[in-house]
Amino acid sequence: MEIVILAVVIAVVVVGAIGGLVVGSRKKKRLPEAKAPSVPPTITAPPAEPHVGDEAETPRDEARRTIEEVDLPVAEPSASAPVVTEEPPAAPLAPEIETPEPTAGRLVRLRARLSRSQNALGKGLLTLLSREHLDEDTWEEIEDTLLTADVGVAPTQELVERLRERVRVLGTRTPDELRTLLREELLNLLGTDFDRVVKTESGLETPGIVMVVGVNGTGKTTTTGKLARVLVADGRSVVLGAADTFRAAAADQLQTWGERVGARTVRGPEGGDPASIAFDTVKEGIAEGADVVLIDTAGRLHTKTGLMDELGKVKRVVEKHAPLDEVLLVLDATTGQNGLVQARVFAEVVDITGIVLTKLDGTAKGGIVIAVQRELGVPVKLVGLGEGADDLAPFEPEAFVDALIGD
Numbered sequence: 001m002e003i004v005i006l007a008v009v010i011a012v013v014v015v016g017a018i019g020g021l022v023v024g025s026r027k028k029k030r031l032p033e034a035k036a037p038s039v040p041p042t043i044t045a046p047p048a049e050p051h052v053g054d055e056a057e058t059p060r061d062e063a064r065r066t067i068e069e070v071d072l073p074v075a076e077p078s079a080s081a082p083v084v085t086e087e088p089p090a091a092p093l094a095p096e097i098e099t100p101e102p103t104a105g106r107l108v109r110l111r112a113r114l115s116r117s118q119n120a121l122g123k124g125l126l127t128l129l130s131r132e133h134l135d136e137d138t139w140e141e142i143e144d145t146l147l148t149a150d151v152g153v154a155p156t157q158e159l160v161e162r163l164r165e166r167v168r169v170l171g172t173r174t175p176d177e178l179r180t181l182l183r184e185e186l187l188n189l190l191g192t193d194f195d196r197v198v199k200t201e202s203g204l205e206t207p208g209i210v211m212v213v214g215v216n217g218t219g220k221t222t223t224t225g226k227l228a229r230v231l232v233a234d235g236r237s238v239v240l241g242a243a244d245t246f247r248a249a250a251a252d253q254l255q256t257w258g259e260r261v262g263a264r265t266v267r268g269p270e271g272g273d274p275a276s277i278a279f280d281t282v283k284e285g286i287a288e289g290a291d292v293v294l295i296d297t298a299g300r301l302h303t304k305t306g307l308m309d310e311l312g313k314v315k316r317v318v319e320k321h322a323p324l325d326e327v328l329l330v331l332d333a334t335t336g337q338n339g340l341v342q343a344r345v346f347a348e349v350v351d352i353t354g355i356v357l358t359k360l361d362g363t364a365k366g367g368i369v370i371a372v373q374r375e376l377g378v379p380v381k382l383v384g385l386g387e388g389a390d391d392l393a394p395f396e397p398e399a400f401v402d403a404l405i406g407d
């Protein structure tokens with residue numbers, strides 16, 4: 001009996017030992033699985049080679065995850081996660097502040113662009129006037145030249161009248177005499193008595209406030225940016241207001257212009273209230289002690305009432321801080337008579353104090369300068385002569401006429 005009991009005990013011990021071995025080996029196989037989440041995989045670790053007997057658990061032909069598919073633990077680094085030694089991303093470089101060109105003599109510098117585009121007007125007139133016999137046909141041609149250059153009907157008739165009279169009195173004409181005569185008459189039409197200075201000094205403690213209006217696409221935002229450069233070149237500090245919330249990129253565009261000369265831009269959400277941005281801009285300008293505040297507006301011409309509401313409101317809220325010193329209407333010279341229609345509408349909505357004619361470099365219709373001044377009774381103060389940052393020039397009638405007819 002004792003022998004039987006002994007045999008049973010030995011059998012139990014042997015079976016137990018074998019069972020322990022089997023469980024132990026299974027535990028060993030599961031061990032790497034349990035540890036996996038806490039040990040981040042490294043890109044260089046090759047997939048584990050299969051071992052004998054593994055087939056029963058993982059068929060060899062099962063698709064393996066590639067290195068790219070293995071999720072690396074990225075979210076919260078645990079204590080056991082490797083220390084990340086990556087360089088922090090470089091801070092964006094501060095934009096370089098540019099030094100704009102001085103404004104004096106800009107029109108003279110840019111006159112080549114005017115003469116290129118305005119040859120038909122100035123040189124064309126001189127050639128016609130130099131004909132030996134100034135018959136009716138020639139005078140008609142002179143008239144057509146002026147009308148084609150968008151001088152406008154009434155100013156054209158006036159000019160032709162005066163030229164006829166003076167040429168008759170002159171009798172025989174030398175080319176120099178003709179040039180002088182034409183120069184004087186064109187200057188007469190352009191008007192030399194207008195005050196063409198963009199008013200940017202309020203004469204008060206508050207900054208000078210300039211509002212820029214005009215139809216979208218005429219070059220309004222570009223002009224506001226270029227004007228900021230003109231002012232900075234003249235030693236003034238400027239705050240810009242992106243109250244053109246109609247076109248999303250307009251605020252970015254203006255801000256970029258500002259950054260180039262170190263001027264802050266106040267902006268709001270796309271489609272936001274232009275008047276509230278204008279208000280904040282002036283507030284910011286006052287707080288900063290800026291010399292000038294420039295406000296770019298949106299010029300949607302859907303309805304006159306809409307435009308009137310928008311610009312009227314901008315004006316009203318701005319004037320809660322201080323009076324507006326200048327309202328500049330931007331017109332695209334290449335749109336000719338259409339520009340005049342726009343001018344009329346804007347003038348009914350807001351008191352325009354100055355005109356900016358853009359894209360004069362790209363049109364032979366320089367006569368629009370005369371026509372638009374006549375239409376509004378307001379002087380052209382600035383002209384755009386290219387897409388370059390410093391291609392905005394104060395308008396000087398003498399330099400303009402000289403560029404048209406050559407000296």
Ligand SMILES: Nc1nc2c(ncn2[C@@H]2O[C@H](COP(=O)(O)OP(=O)(O)OP(=O)(O)O)[C@@H](O)[C@H]2O)c(=O)[nH]1
Nearest residue numbers: 216217218219220221222250358359384385386387
């Ligand atoms: N050649 C030439 N191009 C100009 C001149 N002024 C502006 N432009 C160009 O005209 C285009 C329109 O100018 P923007 O300033 O965006 O026009 P905008 O009136 O502000 O238009 P919105 O922002 O839509 O209101 C741009 O490509 C300018 O570079 C100029 O004097 N000459």
